[in-house]
Amino acid sequence: MDLDPVRISLMGLPGVAVLWALTLAAFGVFGFRAWQLIGLLLKARPENRFDQPGKRVLYFARHVLLQPRLFNERSIGLPHFLIFWGFVVYVVCFNWSLVRGLAPALPAPYPDEVGVAAFFLDVFSVAVIVSLGAAVVRRVFFPPAHLHLSWDANLILTLIGILMLTTLFGAGFRLVGEGKTWSGWTPFGSMAAAAFAKMPVESAHGWAKGMWWMHMVTVLFFLVYLPYSKHLHLLASPFNVFFGNLRPAGDLGIAGGSEEMAAGSTKWSEFTWKQLLSGFSCAECGRCDRACPAATAGFPLEPQQLVQKLKKHIIGAGLAKNGNGSPKLIGETITEDEIWACTTCMSCMERCAVLNEQLPIIIQLRRHLVTEGQMAKTVQDALNNFNRYGNSFGKSDRMRAKWTQPLGWKVKDARKEPVEYLWFVGDYASFDPRLEEITRKTANTFKAGGVDFGLLYEGERNAGNDVRRIGEEGLFEMLRDKNLQAMAKAKFKTIVTTDPHAFNTLKNEYKFEDDSVTVVHYTELLDQLVQEGKLQVARKVAGKVTYHDPCYLGRYNNIYEPARRVLKAVGAELVEMPRSFNRSYCCGAGGGRIWMEDVEGVKERPSESRVREAAALGVTTLVVACPKDSVMFQDALKTAGLEGKLAIKDVIDLVEEATRPS
Amino acid sequence: MDILVLMKVVPDVVEELEVGSDGKSLDTGFLRTILNERDDHALEQALLLKDKHGGKVTLLTLDAPDIDDVLFTALAKGADRAVKICGAGSVSSTQMAARLFGETIAKTPGLLPVDLVLTGVSAIDDLDGLLAAPIAQKLGWPYAGVVTQATLADKTATVVKEFAGGVRGEYDVPTPAVLGIQAAEKPPRYVPVAKVRAAMKSQTIESVDAPAVEAAAGVEVQQMAKPRVTGHAEMLEGSADEVADKLCELLAKRGLL
Amino acid sequence: MANIWVLAEAGRGQVSEITFELLALGREVATQSGAPLEAVLLGSNARELAQKLGAADTVLYADNAALADPVPENAATALAQLIGEKQPAAVLVPLTNLSVDVGVVLAAQLGVPFLNYCKDLKADGGNLTATCVLYGGKMEAAVTAAAKPAIIGILPGARSVEQGRSDKPANITDVAVSLAAPKVRFKKYLEPETSDVDITQKDFLVAVGRGIQTRDNIELAEELAATMGGAVCGSRPVIDQGWLGLSRQVGKSGMLVKPKLYVTLGISGAPEHVEGMKNSQCIIAVNTDAAAPIFNVAHYGIVGDALEIAPALIEKIKARKG
Numbered sequence A: 001m002d003l004d005p006v007r008i009s010l011m012g013l014p015g016v017a018v019l020w021a022l023t024l025a026a027f028g029v030f031g032f033r034a035w036q037l038i039g040l041l042l043k044a045r046p047e048n049r050f051d052q053p054g055k056r057v058l059y060f061a062r063h064v065l066l067q068p069r070l071f072n073e074r075s076i077g078l079p080h081f082l083i084f085w086g087f088v089v090y091v092v093c094f095n096w097s098l099v100r101g102l103a104p105a106l107p108a109p110y111p112d113e114v115g116v117a118a119f120f121l122d123v124f125s126v127a128v129i130v131s132l133g134a135a136v137v138r139r140v141f142f143p144p145a146h147l148h149l150s151w152d153a154n155l156i157l158t159l160i161g162i163l164m165l166t167t168l169f170g171a172g173f174r175l176v177g178e179g180k181t182w183s184g185w186t187p188f189g190s191m192a193a194a195a196f197a198k199m200p201v202e203s204a205h206g207w208a209k210g211m212w213w214m215h216m217v218t219v220l221f222f223l224v225y226l227p228y229s230k231h232l233h234l235l236a237s238p239f240n241v242f243f244g245n246l247r248p249a250g251d252l253g254i255a256g257g258s259e260e261m262a263a264g265s266t267k268w269s270e271f272t273w274k275q276l277l278s279g280f281s282c283a284e285c286g287r288c289d290r291a292c293p294a295a296t297a298g299f300p301l302e303p304q305q306l307v308q309k310l311k312k313h314i315i316g317a318g319l320a321k322n323g324n325g326s327p328k329l330i331g332e333t334i335t336e337d338e339i340w341a342c343t344t345c346m347s348c349m350e351r352c353a354v355l356n357e358q359l360p361i362i363i364q365l366r367r368h369l370v371t372e373g374q375m376a377k378t379v380q381d382a383l384n385n386f387n388r389y390g391n392s393f394g395k396s397d398r399m400r401a402k403w404t405q406p407l408g409w410k411v412k413d414a415r416k417e418p419v420e421y422l423w424f425v426g427d428y429a430s431f432d433p434r435l436e437e438i439t440r441k442t443a444n445t446f447k448a449g450g451v452d453f454g455l456l457y458e459g460e461r462n463a464g465n466d467v468r469r470i471g472e473e474g475l476f477e478m479l480r481d482k483n484l485q486a487m488a489k490a491k492f493k494t495i496v497t498t499d500p501h502a503f504n505t506l507k508n509e510y511k512f513e514d515d516s517v518t519v520v521h522y523t524e525l526l527d528q529l530v531q532e533g534k535l536q537v538a539r540k541v542a543g544k545v546t547y548h549d550p551c552y553l554g555r556y557n558n559i560y561e562p563a564r565r566v567l568k569a570v571g572a573e574l575v576e577m578p579r580s581f582n583r584s585y586c587c588g589a590g591g592g593r594i595w596m597e598d599v600e601g602v603k604e605r606p607s608e609s610r611v612r613e614a615a616a617l618g619v620t621t622l623v624v625a626c627p628k629d630s631v632m633f634q635d636a637l638k639t640a641g642l643e644g645k646l647a648i649k650d651v652i653d654l655v656e657e658a659t660r661p662s
Numbered sequence B: 001m002d003i004l005v006l007m008k009v010v011p012d013v014v015e016e017l018e019v020g021s022d023g024k025s026l027d028t029g030f031l032r033t034i035l036n037e038r039d040d041h042a043l044e045q046a047l048l049l050k051d052k053h054g055g056k057v058t059l060l061t062l063d064a065p066d067i068d069d070v071l072f073t074a075l076a077k078g079a080d081r082a083v084k085i086c087g088a089g090s091v092s093s094t095q096m097a098a099r100l101f102g103e104t105i106a107k108t109p110g111l112l113p114v115d116l117v118l119t120g121v122s123a124i125d126d127l128d129g130l131l132a133a134p135i136a137q138k139l140g141w142p143y144a145g146v147v148t149q150a151t152l153a154d155k156t157a158t159v160v161k162e163f164a165g166g167v168r169g170e171y172d173v174p175t176p177a178v179l180g181i182q183a184a185e186k187p188p189r190y191v192p193v194a195k196v197r198a199a200m201k202s203q204t205i206e207s208v209d210a211p212a213v214e215a216a217a218g219v220e221v222q223q224m225a226k227p228r229v230t231g232h233a234e235m236l237e238g239s240a241d242e243v244a245d246k247l248c249e250l251l252a253k254r255g256l257l
Numbered sequence C: 001m002a003n004i005w006v007l008a009e010a011g012r013g014q015v016s017e018i019t020f021e022l023l024a025l026g027r028e029v030a031t032q033s034g035a036p037l038e039a040v041l042l043g044s045n046a047r048e049l050a051q052k053l054g055a056a057d058t059v060l061y062a063d064n065a066a067l068a069d070p071v072p073e074n075a076a077t078a079l080a081q082l083i084g085e086k087q088p089a090a091v092l093v094p095l096t097n098l099s100v101d102v103g104v105v106l107a108a109q110l111g112v113p114f115l116n117y118c119k120d121l122k123a124d125g126g127n128l129t130a131t132c133v134l135y136g137g138k139m140e141a142a143v144t145a146a147a148k149p150a151i152i153g154i155l156p157g158a159r160s161v162e163q164g165r166s167d168k169p170a171n172i173t174d175v176a177v178s179l180a181a182p183k184v185r186f187k188k189y190l191e192p193e194t195s196d197v198d199i200t201q202k203d204f205l206v207a208v209g210r211g212i213q214t215r216d217n218i219e220l221a222e223e224l225a226a227t228m229g230g231a232v233c234g235s236r237p238v239i240d241q242g243w244l245g246l247s248r249q250v251g252k253s254g255m256l257v258k259p260k261l262y263v264t265l266g267i268s269g270a271p272e273h274v275e276g277m278k279n280s281q282c283i284i285a286v287n288t289d290a291a292a293p294i295f296n297v298a299h300y301g302i303v304g305d306a307l308e309i310a311p312a313l314i315e316k317i318k319a320r321k322g
Ligand SMILES: Cc1cc2nc3c(=O)[nH]c(=O)nc-3n(C[C@H](O)[C@H](O)[C@H](O)COP(=O)(O)OP(=O)(O)OC[C@H]3O[C@@H](n4cnc5c(N)ncnc54)[C@H](O)[C@@H]3O)c2cc1C
Pocket: A593, A594, A595, A631, A632, A635, A638, C208, C209, C210, C211, C212, C234, C235, C236, C237, C238, C249, C250, C251, C252, C253, C254, C255, C265, C266, C267, C268, C269, C270, C271, C272, C273, C276, C286, C287, C288, C289, C292, C304, C305, C306, C307
C-alpha cells in the first residue's frame, strides 16, 4: 500500500506540485526577508570581523555547538543544550523529508521509514510536548519576572506543539495504516496507534498523509515567520558568534572602523554591521539583565531592552519607505538616562549566550551625546578638568606627586633616570587625600621589595579609560598621546599601575613605541615579590577577609588569582562572596558613573549591595585592589549602616602590615 | 542679530600664584592662564541668542599665549569669526584693555555693525575697572551689567539683572548695546575635543594691529603679597552660648550679620 | 584733603547694610585725612532713609523722580553732576550687584579708573592707599588711588555694620540734579521664585550632614537658615535618606555653591563634599570630631554638638537682629 504522502492529488493537482509551490513560496518569502535584513547590514558602517578564520571556526564550535556559557545558569544550561541539539537533528530530518517529498523519484526512504530517525523523532516529539506542557504551566501559573509573555512567544509555542503532535500522531496513523499496532522504533507512536487501532486502514492512510502535510505546512510557515519574530536569533546568532570579537574586550577600538565612529551613532546606519547583528541575534533570554548592576539597582537601563530597542529601530527605521516617521533612536526609543546608567562593568557581555557586544553600542550612543554636548553638568566639569589639568580633580598637574612628600625619600623620576618599573599611579591614588596613605604604603612596600621604580611626576595624565567610556574619544586620544609623549622620555621595561581602569587602557588601548613594554597591575607585582621571596612575611595578618574582583581586572583582563595568592600568603583567611571572579558585582563607579548622580528610582546602589554581600559573610574586612573601590565602599558603609562592622582595606594595607620590618 | 563677544584670559588660580621679583606683580614664570569664567558665560549667552535668532557671533580678544586655544574652542562651540588684537604686549590694566577694545571696535572695518557687545561683567584681575562700561562710553551705546538673562527683539534687548537675595530687575536696553554678563541662562556648553581639532583645521583666526591708545593711569600697585592662610580653621571654644556669641561677633565683623 | 564720599545704597524702602560698612570705613579714612565724611543718597521720597545715615557728617540727598528705580545710568549722571560741583577726593561705592554698575558708569563718564575689589583703605597725607583682593583671594595688593576723584569699589565686609550705624540725627543737605530720560529703561522687579530653592543663588547656606542624625533635626537647620534669609542644603547621605531633595545636594555629584556664608552641621568634609563648597567666602564648621577634615577647609570651627550649637546660634542671631 502506498503511504507516500506526496502521491496524492490535492485540488486536482499532484501533491508533488503542491509541495513545490509551497516550498518555493516559503523559501521565497524567507529569502526576501533575509535579503532585506542583510541589506541593512550592508548599509551599516564597516568593521573587520573577517580576520583569523581558523580561530573563528573554533570559537564558533565552542560557543554554538557546546554552549559553555549557558551552563553557568544551571536551570537553563542543560535544557537549552538538549533543545538545541534536538532541534538540529530535527531540522535535518525535516529537510530530509522535504527533499524526499520534492523528489519522489529519489531512491531513498522518508526519515520516519528509517528506524533510528523514526525513533529519534518519536522520543523527541514527546520530550518536547512534555516540556511544552511544563512551559505552559509555568507561564500560566508561575510567570517568572524576567520572561516577557508575548503574543509572539505563544504563537511559537503553539506551532511547536502542532509540529510535535503531527509527528507523533503521524507515526501512529502510519502504523495503523500499515496494519501494525506496535513498532519498537516508535514506542510513543505505537501508543497513539493503539488509540486508533479500530480505524479503517484507508482512513488511517488519509490521516497519516494529513499529518505529514500539516507538519510540512507548519514548518514552511515557520520558515516564513521566523525572521519576523524573536526567533530570528536562531538564524542570526550563529553568525554573530562566528564574527564575534577576538580582540581584548577592554579595547574599544574598532578594527577597520571608519573615523566617523568617533562622533557616535544616533541612527541604525551609523552603527557597524556587527553592532546591528547583535540586535538580530538577541534571544531575549534576559541573562544580561540579571547580571547588570544598573538594572539590578533600579537604574533605567536593561541591556536586553537596549539591544531590543536597537533591533526595533533598525527594522523600523531601516525598512521604512523613506526612513522618516519612525521614532528617533536617542530620546524617543532609548532615553539619555538609560545611556548614561551603564557602569561599563562588562557583565552583560561576559554573560550573553549569543556573545552580543552591548557595551560598544552604549559607547556609540554616548559618543553621540558627547558630540552634541548633552551630558550631566558634573560629567562636563570632569571632562573639562581632564582636558585642562589631566585629572578629574581639577588640581594642578604640578601637584600630582605631592603625596610623595611625606615619604621621607625621593621616588625616582623615570624621565630623568632609567628604571625597571614605571609606576603609573593614576588620579585617585595620586590626588584623593583619603588614599594618599595607601599610595605611600605601596611606595614603601615596592621599595622594601627591592623594586626599581619611578614616576612620570607631573608628566602623568589620566590614562583615559573612563574618558573613553564616557564617549569623549577625542579627549581620550589627547590624554593617551600626552602620556605616550611623557613615556617616550622615560626609560623603563614594565608599567605597573595602581588603578585597574588605567591598567586596562594602558594594556589594551595604548600602542607603545617599544612593543616589549608590558603592563602589570600592582597586585601582580606584589604576588611576584612574595613568590620570589623579595617580600618576606614578618607577621601573619589574622582574620577572615573577602576580596572584591575589580571589573577592569577580572572580567576585562582575566586576572583573578594574584591578589588571592597574596592574601593567602600574608595569612588572611579568604572567603569568597557569592558573586566573585567573573561574576563579581560592579561597585558602580565605572564608565564615568563616578561623576554622575543617581537618578530617582534607584533602590540600592551597587556599592551598598556589595558591602552588604561582604558583611553577610561574617568577615572583618572587604579587601579591594582599586582606589576607586576604596572610595566607593567606604562611602557605602555609611549609607548601608555597616560602619564599624566591616572594614574596607586595600590589598596593600594587608601586605604592608605583614611585611613591614618590625 | 550679530553679536561681538569680548574675551580675555586671566591667571588660573588652580595653580599656585607667586609674586614676581618686582614685588608688585605676578611671577609670570609659572603662570598659566585660563579664559575668564564670566567671558565664557558671555560667549554662551551669545551662542544661545544665535541659536534662537540666527546671526553671527564674532570673538574679539587681546593676543596672549594660549589665546588661540581659547578662540578655537569658542569657534568649535559655534562662534563664526575670531579676531585678536596683536602687538599690545601683555595688558594687565583693565582700563587699558577697555581702551584697546573700544578703539579696535570703533576703527576696524568689518567689526561693526552689531546688535550687541557681550563680555563678562568682571574678572578676577580687574583691578582698575570693569571692561564693559568704558567701552559703552567710548561707543556711545547703552550699557547694562550683572546680566543673567538676555532676550532680543526688534532693536531692544530685554535683560535681567540680579540684585541681592534673589530679587532681580528687568530692563529694556535699546540696541546696539554693551552688556556685562554675570551668568548665561545655561551653563556654558561642552565642546568635544574632536570638534576643537576640526575647528583648528578648518577655521582661521584673524589679527588686527593694536591701536594706539593713551596709557592707563590713576591706579598704581605698590606691593603684592599672598594673604596669610592657615590651612586650618580658627577654632572657637567655650560653651554653646559662648561660641554662638563669638560667632555672631565674627559674622558681624565680616559684614555677614 | 577734600571730602570723602560714600554712595549710600538704598532700594525698595531700605538702606542696605553695606552702606553702614562703607560709612564705618569712610569715617576712618576721613579721620586720617582730616576731611569730612559725606554720604550721598540718591532717591525719590527717601528722606526717611537719609535720616539713618547719621554716621556721616553730611548727607547729600538728591530727590528726583528719575532716581526712584535702580537705573545705574541715572545715578551715575546724578553723581557726576554732584562731583562736578563739590569735587570730593574719593567716592566709596558698594561692590554689590546693585551699585557696582553705578560706580563703573560713573568712572567711565568721568574718564577715571574704577578701583575694584577694595577691602581696606587708608589715607596718608594726601594719598589714598587701598588693599585690594585679587585673583579670587589668592593675592592682595596695596594700591595707590591717584585719580581725582578716586572711585573705589568696596567689598562687603570691609567693616562691621554696627560701626557705621549712628543714632545721631542726620545732617541732611538737599542737592538738585537734572536727569534726562535714560537709555536703559527699568521695567520691573522680579521676585525670587519660591517654588524650588536654588541653593546656588543663596548667600547663606546651612549644610547638614549625617551628624544631624534625624530628619526632624533638619527643622533646626531650617530655622537657622531662616534667620538670615538662607537655605538648607546637605551632604549626600542626607539627600539619600530623603531628608532633603536632590536639588539640595552640595558636592561632586550635586551643586557647586559659593555663598557668602556656609555653615556645616555634622559634615565630615569628604573630598566629594568639599569640592562643591570650598569656594564659599566664609565657612563655619560644627562637628563633634576635632579631627574631622572639614576643619581644614573651614575658616572657623567649633568642636561640639550641632544640636546644641545651632539653637544657641539661632537665639543669638535673633537677639542681634532685634
Ligand atoms: C562617587 C561619589 C560621589 C559623591 N558625591 C557626593 C556629593 O556630591 N556630595 C556629598 O556631600 N557627598 C558625596 N559623596 C559622599 C562622600 O564621600 C561622603 O560619604 C559624604 O559627603 C559624607 O557625608 P557626611 O559628612 O554627612 O557624613 P559623615 O562622613 O559620616 O560625617 C558625619 C560627621 O558628623 C559628625 N557628627 C556626628 N554627630 C554629630 C553631632 N551631634 N554634632 C556635630 N557633628 C556630629 C561626625 O563626627 C562626622 O564627622 C560621594 C561619594 C562618592 C563615592
